[in-house]
Every structure is written in structure tokens, then in C-alpha cells.
Amino acid sequence: SQKIEQNSEALNIQEGKTATLTCNYTNYSPAYLQWYRQDPGRGPVFLLLIRENEKEKRKERLKVTFDTTLKQSLFHITASQPADSATYLCALEWTGANNLFFGTGTRLTVIP
Amino acid sequence: EAQVTQNPRYLITVTGKKLTVTCSQNMNHEYMSWYRQDPGLGLRQIYYSMNVEVTDKGDVPEGYKVSRKEKRNFPLILESPSPNQTSLYFCASSLRQFGANVLTFGAGSRLTVL
Numbered sequence: 001s002q003k004i005e006q007n008s009e010a011l012n013i014q015e016g017k018t019a020t021l022t023c024n025y026t027n028y029s030p031a032y033l034q035w036y037r038q039d040p041g042r043g044p045v046f047l048l049l050i051r052e053n054e055k056e057k058r059k060e061r062l063k064v065t066f067d068t069t070l071k072q073s074l075f076h077i078t079a080s081q082p083a084d085s086a087t088y089l090c091a092l093e094w095t096g097a098n099n100l101f102f103g104t105g106t107r108l109t110v111i112p
Numbered sequence: 113e114a115q116v117t118q119n120p121r122y123l124i125t126v127t128g129k130k131l132t133v134t135c136s137q138n139m140n141h142e143y144m145s146w147y148r149q150d151p152g153l154g155l156r157q158i159y160y161s162m163n164v165e166v167t168d169k170g171d172v173p174e175g176y177k178v179s180r181k182e183k184r185n186f187p188l189i190l191e192s193p194s195p196n197q198t199s200l201y202f203c204a205s206s207l208r209q210f211g212a213n214v215l216t217f218g219a220g221s222r223l224t225v226l
Contacts (some may be wrong), residue, residue, distance in 0.1 A: 032212035043116075043202050043217030044155070051212075089155070093213055098143075098162065099170055100213055104154035 004092060006103040013080055015110055021075040021092030021106045029068040030092035035075050038087045038105065047088075048075075070086050080110045114139045118203050118218035125193055126226050133188040133221050134205030143206035143213060145170070146178065146187040146200040149220075155202065162185055193225040 007022035023033070025101070031052050036044035050057045052067045057064045063076040077084050087107045091100040113219030116137045125131055137144065145160040161180040175197055177189040186205075190197060200222050204215040
């Protein structure tokens with residue numbers, strides 16, 4: 001069965017630095033890979049989507065890469081701010097599946 | 113405002129007492145889904161619905177029921193709750209974007225079963 005791993009439970013970085021979060025999976029590459037942000041006591045909020053045949057996507061200070069050879073996605077937040085502190089979830093969707101499979105998340109803390 | 117609304121947000125109940133968590137979306141989405149979130153296990157899908165009267169099991173359906181009689185509503189029913197169903201529950205709906213299921217989540221319902 002598929003396994004999805006996000007590199008660490010928690011990541012602390014200094015304000016202004018680039019945060020890099022990792023999402024690894026086993027077996028087959030998903031057709032789509034998404035990243036969500038979740039704040040305490042709230043539901044996840046969609047951030048970015050990248051398709052299997054895409055290498056990189058950007059949105060403002062966010063960048064996602066997708067390497068199907070390494071079976072890995074990297075999520076970057078450049079010029080990080082304390083307001084970026086949250087838990088970030090990767091979610092994978094395979095062709096024909098009616099489900100998003102989520103990683104357990106990485107809790108990012110940006111220290112002023 | 114486009115949103116998914118869940119109720120109740122917090123609930124404490126006792127073993128065996130039937131309860132329903134309601135979910136409603138105002139975006140005319142066809143796809144709706146229920147997830148539970150537990151520490152260390154992440155979000156796991158309970159049930160989903162592709163459209164009215166079309167529902168199917170997710171990864172952890174045992175002990176739950178759903179119905180989809182109207183497009184906007186997708187209630188989650190616990191016929192006989194047990195303590196292992198203590199969890200944080202999320203309802204989500206989806207608009208397919210570029211072929212992918214991009215989910216809009218509700219604010220969550222924290223359920224405690226004593």
C-alpha cells in the first residue's frame with residue numbers, strides 16, 4: 001500500500017529564511033500532488049497543486065517541485081514570516097481514485 | 113461567502129448514543145467527503161459522495177453512515193458511537209480543477225465519546 005511521509009513533525013526557522021518541507025511517497029506516482037495549510041482549530045486550506053508531468057509551480061512566495069524519480073515533492077516558502085507558522089500537509093491523488101491521501105503534516109514555526 | 117459549514121463544532125457524548133454531524137456547502141460542488149484527523153495518523157477519509165444518492169466508503173468507514181439526499185448536504189451519522197471514534201472530523205467539498213480534486217474544508221467538529 002502507498003505510504004506518504006513528510007520529513008519531520010516540526011521545523012523551526014528564522015524569519016526571512018527559506019523554509020523547505022518534504023513529502024515522500026512510495027510505489028506509484030500520483031497524478032496530482034497538493035499542498036494545504038492548516039492552522040490550529042481550523043480546517044486545511046488549499047495552497048498549490050502540481051501535476052505529475054510538471055516539475056515546478058510557483059505562487060507568490062510559495063514554490064512546489066515534483067520529482068517522480070525521487071518520489072518526492074518539496075514545498076518552499078521564501079522570505080518566511082511569523083504569519084507562515086502553521087502545519088503544512090501534502091495530499092496525493094492517483095488517477096481513478098476518488099480520494100486524496102494526506103501526509104501527517106509538518107508543523108512550521110517561523111521565529112521572529 | 114463560499115464555505116463548508118459543519119455542526120456541531122464541539123460535542124461530548126456517551127457510548128451508544130446516536131449522533132449526527134451535519135455538513136452543508138454553498139458552492140454547488142458535486143463531490144463531498146468526510147475525514148477524521150488523529151494525532152500521528154493524519155487525515156483519513158471515512159466516506160465520500162460523487163453526487164446526490166451516490167456514496168462510497170473511504171479508508172475508515174466502520175461505525176459510520178452517510179447520506180446524500182441533496183447536493184448541498186452530506187451528514188455523518190454515528191449510530192452507536194464508541195470511544196475510538198473520539199476524533200476531529202472534517203467535511204470537505206470539491207470542485208475539480210484541472211482534473212484534480214481540490215478540497216474546501218469545513219472548520220471541523222471535535223467529538224469526544226465517553
